[in-house]
Amino acid sequence: MSTPSIAEALKGFADKTLSPRELVHDCLDRAQRLNPVIHAFIRFTREAAMAAAAESEARWMAGTPMGPLDGIPIAHKDIYETAGVPTTGHSRVLLDNTPAEDAAVVRLWKQAGAISLGKLATHEFAWGGPSFDLPWPPARNPWDISRFTGGSSSGTGAAVAAGVILGGTGSDTGGSIRMPGALCGVAGIKPTYGLCSRVGVLPLASSLDTTGPMAWTVEDCALLLQAMAGHDPHDPSSADRPTPDVLTGLRDGVNGVRIGVIRHFHEVDMPVSPAMQGAIDAAIGALREAGATIGEATLPPLDAFNAAGWLILATEAFAAHEPWLRARFRDYGEFLRERLAVAATVSGADYIQAQRRRRELCAAVTGKMEQFDILLTAAAPGEARPIEQMTKWASFEGPNFTMPFNLTGQPGLVVNAGFSPANLPLGVQLIGRPFEDALVLRAGQTVEQALALGGRRPKLPV
Amino acid sequence: MAEPLSRVVFDAVMARAGIVLSDAEAEGIRAASAHVQRFAAAVRVPRPVGAEPATVFAP
Numbered sequence: 001m002s003t004p005s006i007a008e009a010l011k012g013f014a015d016k017t018l019s020p021r022e023l024v025h026d027c028l029d030r031a032q033r034l035n036p037v038i039h040a041f042i043r044f045t046r047e048a049a050m051a052a053a054a055e056s057e058a059r060w061m062a063g064t065p066m067g068p069l070d071g072i073p074i075a076h077k078d079i080y081e082t083a084g085v086p087t088t089g090h091s092r093v094l095l096d097n098t099p100a101e102d103a104a105v106v107r108l109w110k111q112a113g114a115i116s117l118g119k120l121a122t123h124e125f126a127w128g129g130p131s132f133d134l135p136w137p138p139a140r141n142p143w144d145i146s147r148f149t150g151g152s153s154s155g156t157g158a159a160v161a162a163g164v165i166l167g168g169t170g171s172d173t174g175g176s177i178r179m180p181g182a183l184c185g186v187a188g189i190k191p192t193y194g195l196c197s198r199v200g201v202l203p204l205a206s207s208l209d210t211t212g213p214m215a216w217t218v219e220d221c222a223l224l225l226q227a228m229a230g231h232d233p234h235d236p237s238s239a240d241r242p243t244p245d246v247l248t249g250l251r252d253g254v255n256g257v258r259i260g261v262i263r264h265f266h267e268v269d270m271p272v273s274p275a276m277q278g279a280i281d282a283a284i285g286a287l288r289e290a291g292a293t294i295g296e297a298t299l300p301p302l303d304a305f306n307a308a309g310w311l312i313l314a315t316e317a318f319a320a321h322e323p324w325l326r327a328r329f330r331d332y333g334e335f336l337r338e339r340l341a342v343a344a345t346v347s348g349a350d351y352i353q354a355q356r357r358r359r360e361l362c363a364a365v366t367g368k369m370e371q372f373d374i375l376l377t378a379a380a381p382g383e384a385r386p387i388e389q390m391t392k393w394a395s396f397e398g399p400n401f402t403m404p405f406n407l408t409g410q411p412g413l414v415v416n417a418g419f420s421p422a423n424l425p426l427g428v429q430l431i432g433r434p435f436e437d438a439l440v441l442r443a444g445q446t447v448e449q450a451l452a453l454g455g456r457r458p459k460l461p462v
Numbered sequence: 463m464a465e466p467l468s469r470v471v472f473d474a475v476m477a478r479a480g481i482v483l484s485d486a487e488a489e490g491i492r493a494a495s496a497h498v499q500r501f502a503a504a505v506r507v508p509r510p511v512g513a514e515p516a517t518v519f520a521p
Contacts, residue, residue: 207516207517303504304504306501307500307501307502307504307505308501308504308505310497310501311498311501311502311505314498318479322479325479325480325481326479326480326481329481329482338487338490338491338494341476341479341481341483341491342491342494342495342497342498343498344475344476344478344479344481345467345472345475345495345498346498346502347502350498350501350502350505352515352517353502353505353506354501354502354505355515355516355517356505356509356513356514356515356516357504357505357507358515358516359513359514359515359516360507360509360513362516392494393494393497396494396497397497
């Protein structure tokens with residue numbers, strides 16, 4: 001069975017040409033057979049998944065699906081708490097942690113009918129990776145298993161790309177949905193900060209952390225986002241406003257939408273590979289062909305965003321981990337414990353200066369969003385690099401393209417826009433105004449449909 | 463590239479954090495503190511003394 005999209009699976013369930021039980025069974029079988037190669041999962045919940053699939057099938061046969069994702073095989077990044085199922089953050093520190101309750105997003109997807117196949121690999125506590133000294137190995141990129149998946153939602157990117165789940169949860173503090181999305185060739189959206197609950201998700205940096213979905217297509221991301229968005233009074237960052245409809249206008253196109261290409265980000269501040277530039281040009285061409293107007297957006301330099309972002313991320317992460325660092329320093333993997341130790345060198349004044357800089361950078365971007373509806377740039381400098389080249393300090397050494405929009409809280413979507421000569425995917429990033437996630441998805445849908453790259457899947461042994 | 467923290471200051475910071483390191487670890491992490499120093503310099507742009515951080519909130 002070739003893996004359907006979520007939208008295709010739901011249609012198949014409805015017209016009874018596809019069985020939820022068979023789909024879940026097939027996904028589980030492939031996931032378990034592939035896992036020794038791609039290491040996307042750190043834990044399977046096969047028995048519970050098959051029981052849920054049987055119940056889903058009965059509901060579909062009776063014409064009474066329980067929600068908009070009934071029967072869809074998904075999985076959760078292992079920083080999302082799952083009732084009765086260990087949640088470790090891919091770390092030795094939490095090896096024995098079995099939550100009593102589901103994270104809010106896990107509960108919402110469960111209520112929508114989604115079926116979790118298990119827990120997915122992540123960089124340790126969403127920052128420490130790729131690491132080889134943790135209880136589980138790092139996930140591998142299904143397009144070439146010698147390559148990095150991107151992180152920290154590494155298992156989600158790998159599992160979706162391999163077609164063993166139809167979607168999954170990620171989290172994004174400095175790019176952790178968008179980078180694995182780009183390098184694994186899947187769609188992923190970092191929603192507006194405050195749109196989706198973070199209750200029950202292990203924190204990394206509270207003023208940046210965002211939960212969000214990853215899936216094979218933009219439409220699937222929209223379906224998953226619709227089922228997880230909404231105000232949560234238990235999350236102090238949650239926006240108390242009506243949940244936006246990200247589905248109804250998804251196919252309305254971008255005629256008249258103003259696109260601002262942040263050319264200096266990917267041509268000057270952090271020049272991308274020629275293939276990546278080709279992918280960016282292809283995405284711009286697709287949007288122009290669909291009636292969007294294309295202009296050039298100039299923002300503060302990428303380095304300015306990254307300096308403020310990394311200081312804030314490091315400080316907030318250190319604060320979250322401080323008690324464990326004192327007591328269990330050697331239980332962390334080398335990458336994370338040493339990054340957190342460096343984070344201890346950020347002073348209180350450094351942190352506040354970074355937050356003052358953040359306010360200035362947000363103002364600069366907000367001003368630019370009066371001229372443009374959508375911003376476009378790279379999501380990564382090029383194709384996925386060999387995993388052994390990913391060094392401990394790599395993220396500090398050069399800027400990334402994703403951090404700016406964690407600082408500003410804007411929605412950011414990654415969509416595949418091409419392939420490198422080595423047949424590795426190349427993702428572009430689309431950014432909208434806060435709470436205009438629907439428009440970002442519309443623009444991504446336009447690019448995806450025009451470039452029609454979705455039929456190309458990684459070649460895997462099973 | 464900014465300079466890393468001096469060994470004296472670095473050791474004091476690690477002691478305050480309760481992190482015990484070997485000499486080799488300390489030197490590797492101390493060298494990486496140059497990145498933090500570079501970021502810290504970059505966020506110190508001229509601004510009015512009353513410029514608010516992004517973390518203010520309305521009670």
